[in-house]
Amino acid sequence: MINPQRILVVSEDVNLIGELIGAARRLNSEGRSVIAAVVAGDQSAVRRVASFGVDQIYQISQVPEGHLVEDIFLTLLELIHQYEPAVILIGATTTGRLICGRLAARLDLSAITDVRAFDWHKDGLKARHMIFAGGAERLERPLRMPVLMSIARGQHEVEVVPNATSPEVVTLPFITPQKRVVLLERKDLPPVSVNLVDAKRVVCLGRGIARQEDLALVENLAKELGAEIACTRPLSEGLGWLPRERYIGISGAHIRSDLYIGLGVSGQVQHTVGITDAKVIVAVNRDPDAPIFKQADYGIAADLYQVLPALIQAIQTV
Amino acid sequence: MKIVVCLKIAPDPEDLEIGSDGSVSTTHAEWTIGGFDLPALETGVRLAEMHGGKVIALSVGPPDINQSKIRKDILSRGAEELVLVVDESLRDASTAETARVLTAAIQKMGDVQLVLFGEGSADLYFQQTGVQVGERLGWVSLNAVRDVRLKAEGTLQVQRVLEQEIQVIEVPLPAALSVTSDICEPRLASMREILRASKKPVLEWSLADVGIESLAPSVEILAVKAPPRTARKAILLDGSVEEAVRLLVSHLKKEGVL
Incomplete structure (x- = not known):
């Protein structure tokens, strides 16, 4: 045929x-x-x-x-x-x-x-x-x-x-299945406020972020850049620090932004499959052998807690 | 309640070797239980602990799935028994073949009230097998289940998460449910459970044992290749943090992305 x-x-x-x-x-x-x-x-x-x-x-x-x-x-x-x-x-x-x-x-x-x-x-x-x-x-x-x-x-x-x-x-007449469940109740989920797919810039958090309180630091950077905050799967599904619609990866969002900055992201394929269409990839990770550096355009192998304030300051003076 | 939890044992995607020509090899990959399947196992074990009953873990695949480390891993997480249906023809089985063999194994066990699956297999992630098994058994089947409670004898109440809504659903047993990966946190096995695991029964069945003579493929696999990757500059910025950041900002300005 x-x-x-x-x-x-x-x-x-x-x-x-x-x-x-x-x-x-x-x-x-x-x-x-x-x-x-x-x-x-x-x-x-x-x-x-x-x-x-x-x-x-x-x-x-x-x-x-x-x-x-x-x-x-x-x-x-x-x-x-x-x-x-x-x-x-x-x-x-x-x-x-x-x-x-x-x-x-x-x-x-x-x-x-x-x-x-x-x-x-x-x-x-x-x-x-x-x-x-x-x-x-x-x-x-x-x-x-x-x-x-x-x-x-x-x-x-x-x-x-x-x-x-x-x-x-x-x-078509509806044919009722013999075995079926009963829908008791349905609740609308709150509308998704994040649109990672259309974001111009994305700042993404990985396991390198030590505490949930530190999200505030990252929010400052995101604000300076006009970027959306995203994360890897463990941060949303494991730790629940960020909602599910903010995670990038195979079963999450696939972004197409101009800029992606990964903070403490190790670069496992489950995640990086979602960033292949980003134009410029920046990685910050303490471990110089983290796989993310091979898939990044620019990498800084240093503690993200030192890089973050320096980066915020540098961007403010741009 | 007799609960079967189906697990996919497959090469760990983390161990994939990608050649420069885009070829993909799993030759050196370690075989493991799919990460999406562990929450299903935990869900089954918690139900059995709460309401009495027994959890049987079930997996089908090529001979590689029958490894002592994997058997112990499954049985130390609360399953009381492990059944493996092993045949070389299951190596690249697609969902129809896998679902057919799982269905036959569940029918052979007899008297099963609930079959649980993860949201998808770690290797293929078609998110189909659980739904197909339920339908093949002639039971109700649901996917995206985030909460399971036993309401009355023979009835579950579950929560199901769709893209824009949450549903509360009454499910008559027997049923087949595919659960989300955030339904619960899988336990870490205690030393006692690890020791106990080696004493639990493991049954290995052949296709003939579950009444299947041969397994005709429903899909032909033509090629497996690494997806095309964007070439990256991979420039590591040296020097002090301040110096590296300064360089980064100047690069980003040149790229026109700031």
């Missing part, structure tokens, strides 16, 4: 559906595929997805009270059996991962999750997934149909097609 006949995109998040349609268009370079989107939502969601220029929309208008949105997987499975898509693209959110795994189990295949790049070749689809905490990339070819992949947010453009022709909209 040179070109997939039918591509199905699935996400609980309407904007992510837009991105997945962008990804589906890349797979449909020859323009012979039909792209269909599954929308779990009301008419306004359907209208929004229609504006992305999709061929067909399958609408699951209501997930019954007490159900998780992931319970649509059985409805999806039925659709997959009838529609026989060659490729299914799922948004790589927590919900997407659960839907993906449930479908993969029922279809007896392996989903390739958090796909970073993919291409359709004459012998099938090849996709890249990071392994070993970002230390390596694996190129894989799924051997079973359909191809099931998940794609994270922010990798493909949402394209609103002006005067998009109205897609065919088919309403």
Whole structure:
């Protein structure tokens, strides 16, 4: 098969559906595929997805009270059996991962999750997934149909097609799974106030910071620089000194800032995978053999408690 | 309550050797329990300590997973028994194969009420196996679980963390749950537990033992390479702290990033 006949995109998040349609268009370079989107939502969601220029929309208008949105997987499975898509693209959110795994189990295949790049070749689809905490990339070819992949947010453009022709909209009845959990309560998490991805400058803390009180020192530097404060995983998940959205690494943020200053960061691959796209990397670490120095543009092998005040002063006089 | 905790034993990502041509080797890497899996083990052990029951640790993989150091490590952290399903064909197994073998092993154990997983394996991190096993068993399965409490006989109440919300969910047993890495802090084994570990049973099963004749791959691995890295200057600034800082600021000004 040179070109997939039918591509199905699935996400609980309407904007992510837009991105997945962008990804589906890349797979449909020859323009012979039909792209269909599954929308779990009301008419306004359907209208929004229609504006992305999709061929067909399958609408699951209501997930019954007490159900998780992931319970649509059985409805999806039925659709997959009838529609026989060659490729299914799922948004790589927590919900997407659960839907993906449930479908993969029922279809007896392996989903390739958090796909970073993919291409359709004459012998099938090849996709890249990071392994070993970002230390390596694996190129894989799924051997079973359909191809099931998940794609994270922010990798493909949402394209609103002006005067998009109205897609065919088919309403799917919700199929209740036999075994299910009961959603008792849901609470919104406070909105994320940090945006590391778009920060121009980032000051990042590692295990070299001895005490939580010392964060104040770092805040001074960040203020002088107009930088966002970030950290390595142990500082947020182990010690809880900083919120999870401030940590950089394989399962955290991947930054693209002009300047990254690592303070007491040793440079383990789990972390540095998140800073490869930074323009200039500065490292301060007491240990001259810390791996971060090899991956930095400028390094100072000294105690960060001596470097910090000197650096703040030097920047103030710039 | 009979609890199974699934652990991925794999080469330590820290020990990866990257060649100048971008090749990746795990030949000299030490095999260890995945870091994301230890909080799952701790969660299972705490539930068993609180409500009675027993934790069986389960891992599947190539013969490399059966090492005395790893066995001791697992059994000194509170598991009462370790089951390993070993076969060479599991070396590069993808999630469908791994989930199929784990499911068969859990079915063979019988009478299991809860299966716990970490948020992902330390080597592949597809975050899929736990969810797949639950579904293959015909049980409810959830990911991103941050808190597990036994509410009544046969019912758990869990907290699940999504990108923008927290859910409180009632889960009927049996169930398969993948827990977040911050659900709890894994314990350090005491000397007493380390000594006790060597007396605990370890079972090694073959694929045939769990009723699987052969394991057809669902995915072909075409290449494993180091991701492209940005070339860095790697200039170490010498001299006193003041001197080094002065040099740094002048470099950064030249780069146009201040």
